Amino acid sequence: MQIGICLYGFGNVGREFVRVLVAKSGYLKSRHQIEVILQSIVTSKGGIVRPEGFGAGELLRLAAEGRLREHPEFCEHSPEQLERWVPRNAGGDMPRVIVDATWSDLATGEPGLSRLRRACELGCHIITLNKAPLVADFDGLVAAARENSVQLKFSGATAAGLPTIDTIRVSLAGAEVTSIEGIMNSTTNYILTAMSDEGLSYEDALNRTVAMGLAESETNRDVAGIDTACKVLILANAAMNAGKKLSDVKINGIADITRRDIARWAMEGRSVKLVGKAVRQNGDVVIEVGPAAIPHRDFFAQVREDAKAVKFTTDLFGELTMVGGSGGLTAAAGSALRDLVNLAGALRP
């Protein structure tokens, strides 16, 4: 099965996705009978369209250099005119997939939201690593995908390496989710671990995550709990039919936590973690994010440094806790690849 890909975004994640695609092309063919044809790469200034696909060597060179604009075929044009960037099927019915590895505004979801809606209308399947469109209008985007009979995949938008959404939809299929709790942001978990284990101040720990490249440029989204809130919100809307907006989430960050707080909790045998929670209560779903002091014996207390974890409670299977290694670029890119494999599986007759 051939699949055409239009990649939006050529930053760290987009370029890693290209590297992963090249590295796994043999495996995708032999194990899943999937041949991926990367047909276009689009950035905020324009892009390159190559309906027949790029060669592996050229892709690796582009990914290493990252300077798409210097490519002779680079065409300056608005990225939002999708007809230009998503090649029409040349006489075949090869499925096309837009992989969105860009950033959008959390409040409006734009420019990603309009882009993904337009992709639906064009019959283009969607893999988004971009959380914002899902945060801004989850139900609308799901409806648009359904109306246009396209797949909407977003496992990379809700903790990447930690396979949250697929676990709920497949591994817990048939069960009703009564709560979701998670340590879902690497930066804040690293900060809290460093404050606790090494006695760093909040500021020093934060600076280290920036120096390590762990924190994204907008560290405020991380430390204020907004990134965690977005992830729990998406999961609650997807798995619990919560129908909630970001403004419905009660959010507390970690900026006020002192070394003294941490020492006090340690004396009580507890570690502090930034926890996002969605709990079904009286027919509604309550979503909250905030620091929680967790007994050492609890699995969450053992989730250290940049690791993430999530716990689902369901009617049939009780509690299921998953702990994943670091997020990292490869896991983020890998989550788009996972979505691609599952998407192809669903399209197969």
Place this chain on the structure above:
Amino acid sequence: MQIGICLYGFGNVGREFVRVLVAKSGYLKSRHQIEVILQSIVTSKGGIVRPEGFGAGELLRLAAEGRLREHPEFCEHSPEQLERWVPRNAGGDMPRVIVDATWSDLATGEPGLSRLRRACELGCHIITLNKAPLVADFDGLVAAARENSVQLKFSGATAAGLPTIDTIRVSLAGAEVTSIEGIMNSTTNYILTAMSDEGLSYEDALNRTVAMGLAESETNRDVAGIDTACKVLILANAAMNAGKKLSDVKINGIADITRRDIARWAMEGRSVKLVGKAVRQNGDVVIEVGPAAIPHRDFFAQVREDAKAVKFTTDLFGELTMVGGSGGLTAAAGSALRDLVNLAGALRP
């Protein structure tokens, strides 16, 4: 979508499956548009066929009493004459599924193996909670299912509540599994925890698991490590293409572990667990089961009493650890329900 079910086995798990089916029938319809019609129940002595399905009240009564043979419609006949027990489709093309909740011999896989092969030939999809046919001839059964274009689901055969096989196939899709490690047997984990926490002797701890109903009648399968070996073997064959037999697995049980061993490990900051492992090595897959003394800080050390856990290592996502609550009847029955939902999803056009 209507689905016809033929249930083999009416012991604890089979009856719990019936209860779960009844309890979740509304949810299955509203959330997944699945209407389950239980058309037959078969035991080793015979069974009941009801092509139009049983009513909910009757099913709950049967499940509570468990005395199928006293039912006026009970028909004594060999369970292995499948044509009798799997009703032909009366003019429709409703998919039919055999749910096998019986026991078979581990060495031969019989009588389950021949039964499931015959089900394939009849175009009947398979959900097996019965490990033995998978242990005896995994590749053969997979091939038979493929040849006959039927689905083969077995999430309940490899740790039930802990969603191992679906995690590999979907949540880790695109990634290559380099190792699988697990604490996959509740009885042995309970025994080791009781010896460690309460200072019980091996015999006292074993007797308690029998009294609690945790241990299956053949406790030897548990404590000798055979049950764990079967589960790891199935996972390795399914996820790593290992192509192995039970005789390829090096198995050590827990019967020789003394309180003194446990005390010594505790002094070293370690807990003993029965761990099954499948590791890719030099193009081969090596599978082993045996007690392992694990540092307290490791997640596996925190897996206590009758909980289970598994850790997958993959190229794209690093390490993923999952810890599930107790197995229990509901989780076992729930895993058959999960398979049913995923099976129906795959059949949908």
